[in-house]
Amino acid sequence: MLRRIPLFAVPTLLIVLCVSSAQVQPQKQPVTDPLPSWNDGPAKRAIVDFVRVTTDKASPKYVEPAERIATFDNDGTLLVEQPLYTQLVFAFERVRILAGEKPEIKNKEPFKTIIASSPEAMPNLPRKDLEDILGVTHAGMTVEQFRTIVKDWFATAKHPRFKRPYPECIYQPMLEVMRYLRANGFKTYMVTGGGQEFVRVFSDKSYGIPPEQIVGTAVKLKYQYRDGKPAMMRLAQLLMIDDEEGKPEDIETFIRRKPLAAFGNSDGDRQMLEWTQSGPGARLMMLVHHDDAVREYAYGAKSKIGTFSDSLMAEAKKQGWSVISMKDDWKQIFPFE
Amino acid sequence: MLRRIPLFAVPTLLIVLCVSSAQVQPQKQPVTDPLPSWNDGPAKRAIVDFVRVTTDKASPKYVEPAERIATFDNDGTLLVEQPLYTQLVFAFERVRILAGEKPEIKNKEPFKTIIASSPEAMPNLPRKDLEDILGVTHAGMTVEQFRTIVKDWFATAKHPRFKRPYPECIYQPMLEVMRYLRANGFKTYMVTGGGQEFVRVFSDKSYGIPPEQIVGTAVKLKYQYRDGKPAMMRLAQLLMIDDEEGKPEDIETFIRRKPLAAFGNSDGDRQMLEWTQSGPGARLMMLVHHDDAVREYAYGAKSKIGTFSDSLMAEAKKQGWSVISMKDDWKQIFPFE
Numbered sequence: 001m002l003r004r005i006p007l008f009a010v011p012t013l014l015i016v017l018c019v020s021s022a023q024v025q026p027q028k029q030p031v032t033d034p035l036p037s038w039n040d041g042p043a044k045r046a047i048v049d050f051v052r053v054t055t056d057k058a059s060p061k062y063v064e065p066a067e068r069i070a071t072f073d074n075d076g077t078l079l080v081e082q083p084l085y086t087q088l089v090f091a092f093e094r095v096r097i098l099a100g101e102k103p104e105i106k107n108k109e110p111f112k113t114i115i116a117s118s119p120e121a122m123p124n125l126p127r128k129d130l131e132d133i134l135g136v137t138h139a140g141m142t143v144e145q146f147r148t149i150v151k152d153w154f155a156t157a158k159h160p161r162f163k164r165p166y167p168e169c170i171y172q173p174m175l176e177v178m179r180y181l182r183a184n185g186f187k188t189y190m191v192t193g194g195g196q197e198f199v200r201v202f203s204d205k206s207y208g209i210p211p212e213q214i215v216g217t218a219v220k221l222k223y224q225y226r227d228g229k230p231a232m233m234r235l236a237q238l239l240m241i242d243d244e245e246g247k248p249e250d251i252e253t254f255i256r257r258k259p260l261a262a263f264g265n266s267d268g269d270r271q272m273l274e275w276t277q278s279g280p281g282a283r284l285m286m287l288v289h290h291d292d293a294v295r296e297y298a299y300g301a302k303s304k305i306g307t308f309s310d311s312l313m314a315e316a317k318k319q320g321w322s323v324i325s326m327k328d329d330w331k332q333i334f335p336f337e
Numbered sequence: 338m339l340r341r342i343p344l345f346a347v348p349t350l351l352i353v354l355c356v357s358s359a360q361v362q363p364q365k366q367p368v369t370d371p372l373p374s375w376n377d378g379p380a381k382r383a384i385v386d387f388v389r390v391t392t393d394k395a396s397p398k399y400v401e402p403a404e405r406i407a408t409f410d411n412d413g414t415l416l417v418e419q420p421l422y423t424q425l426v427f428a429f430e431r432v433r434i435l436a437g438e439k440p441e442i443k444n445k446e447p448f449k450t451i452i453a454s455s456p457e458a459m460p461n462l463p464r465k466d467l468e469d470i471l472g473v474t475h476a477g478m479t480v481e482q483f484r485t486i487v488k489d490w491f492a493t494a495k496h497p498r499f500k501r502p503y504p505e506c507i508y509q510p511m512l513e514v515m516r517y518l519r520a521n522g523f524k525t526y527m528v529t530g531g532g533q534e535f536v537r538v539f540s541d542k543s544y545g546i547p548p549e550q551i552v553g554t555a556v557k558l559k560y561q562y563r564d565g566k567p568a569m570m571r572l573a574q575l576l577m578i579d580d581e582e583g584k585p586e587d588i589e590t591f592i593r594r595k596p597l598a599a600f601g602n603s604d605g606d607r608q609m610l611e612w613t614q615s616g617p618g619a620r621l622m623m624l625v626h627h628d629d630a631v632r633e634y635a636y637g638a639k640s641k642i643g644t645f646s647d648s649l650m651a652e653a654k655k656q657g658w659s660v661i662s663m664k665d666d667w668k669q670i671f672p673f674e
Contacts, residue, residue, distance in 0.1 A: 211593035221589055223582040230615045232589050245560040252569050256548035278567045
């Protein structure tokens with residue numbers, strides 16, 4: 001039985017044994033399931049097996065703790081992304097607020113279209129327009145000012161279907177995976193196509209991922225002086241786009257170590273999973289598949305948000321990546337259930 | 338006496354007390370000096386006082402461990418930078434080797450000048466020429482290929498004066514500061530104007546700083562496929578220049594937390610120290626001053642390498658930054674002494 005006690009429980013057990021040795025009885029301890037929201041199945045087994053072979057010193061695939069890196073996409077992998085990416089909901093709402101404050105943008109495209117659209121709809125905007133919107137809503141202010149605006153928005157904004165603040169619309173099974181990995185010496189990083197600073201506002205509280213472990217799309221910053229004091233300005237220029245090829249590129253720039261495990265849910269995560277798999281030894285590549293219209297959403301190849309194309313599904317099968325079925329693999333979706 | 342035992346010694350003490358309680362005698366334990374290579378003086382006192390007030394829970398300036406970030410410049414702060422930055426020695430030697438392999442660069446400027454210069458001299462090259470040199474010696478190859486070239490070079494290259502491999506020409510007192518900070522829950526980051534990937538090759542072994550805690554000047558990367566396999570190419574374009582304003586900008590992008598302590602030695606570090614000081618509570622800003630021509634080098638305002646201008650010295654005085662005199666504050670300079 002002892003072999004089945006998860007590794008992360010060992011320090012606790014030692015403390016218990018040491019501190020209150022008089023109370024210890026030679027009885028069987030219940031084995032705690034580190035992934036209680038997961039149904040038994042191939043996805044859960046893949047995670048548990050991966051952790052075992054990479055952390056058991058007797059395993060030929062053992063990996064030193066310093067090399068234990070796991071990367072997670074955010075939208076659709078940790079957080080609900082339907083009916084619209086949280087950050088775009090934020091950006092479009094900011095456009096509406098700013099239109100009231102600065103009438104000059106009210107009648108100008110692409111802002112005019114945004115203001116006329118329903119709050120949850122993603123207007124069919126070309127990339128240039130999206131950049132204009134990001135420029136107005138995410139730049140031209142200090143990092144502290146931006147942080148305050150995002151925090152204030154999160155304090156009241158609610159998901160249209162789940163009626164909860166966005167940072168609560170996160171997947172309980174993925175929280176368990178991150179905790180399980182961390183308890184086994186892994187460093188969990190987020191690698192998101194979303195804005196690095198936007199996510200950093202809630203990542204620590206929601207996911208237990210500190211800001212320095214959030215890699216994401218980032219604007220250029222400009223250090224300058226205001227009234228003789230240092231100020232860090234956000235410019236309306238992109239430094240890095242952390243999607244598709246950008247994910248492994250930014251992993252290399254920020255972390256340098258190749259991840260041992262990577263979790264995604266869409267075509268934008270393909271390169272991160274390929275890069276992860278290209279290293280030696282045990283590797284874990286997983287894709288969350290949104291196939292549960294009852295408890296969350298069902299979407300895939302045809303969705304503009306979080307596209308999971310047929311070719312990604314074909315690659316997953318060919319490469320042996322695990323596809324997580326929300327419907328079949330997850331007992332519970334959200335922490336608030 | 339118990340109050341004088343450094344905090345980092347407490348876990349060890351507890352283990353000793355617990356494991357071999359029968360052997361413990363009620364005698365005075367020697368207090369271990371965490372900074373034995375430092376002479377008693379204002380610089381050493383500034384470090385010890387800073388650690389005490391930020392880590393003692395009873396202190397009004399106590400800081401949670403997650404926020405304990407310390408940043409270190411590399412060249413001239415941790416590593417000898419005279420007579421020429423290590424990375425430029427490497428780059429110029431690579432030019433000479435490549436000129437043998439690719440005769441087309443042999444008669445082309447700026448390579449011709451490099452080949453004709455003495456190995457230790459810094460030719461007076463404009464920035465454009467330096468970028469051309471970096472393009473030829475640091476790009477157009479995969480990250481793994483570059484890493485191998487740097488490793489191989491470090492295996493044989495020696496500092497012209499100290500006759501030791503470059504990664505050994507590091508300052509013992511600064512190693513002690515980093516260890517002391519880490520033992521007190523600080524995360525030590527390097528923030529270097531030098532090449533991020535160049536330094537990552539030796540940072541873990543030389544300084545105990547893992548690659549993901551090295552922020553530096555970085556080239557753009559390009560994820561692509563070679564024979565169907567993922568390959569990460571280094572491009573001859575700069576993504577970030579991590580010097581002067583670039584230091585606080587990159588600290589914000591990579592770490593996001595404002596450092597509590599920052600260590601530099603030249604004009605390129607001024608903005609990092611200003612940014613550090615702009616936060617609330619206890620902050621530690623230190624500049625290594627190279628004033629020891631006997632044991633290392635003496636240089637300052639007039640040096641092209643590691644310029645410590647009069648205006649930086651004036652700012653240090655005005656702002657209350659600590660200036661470390663190598664001559665007076667350091668008992669020992671190198672680990673190999």
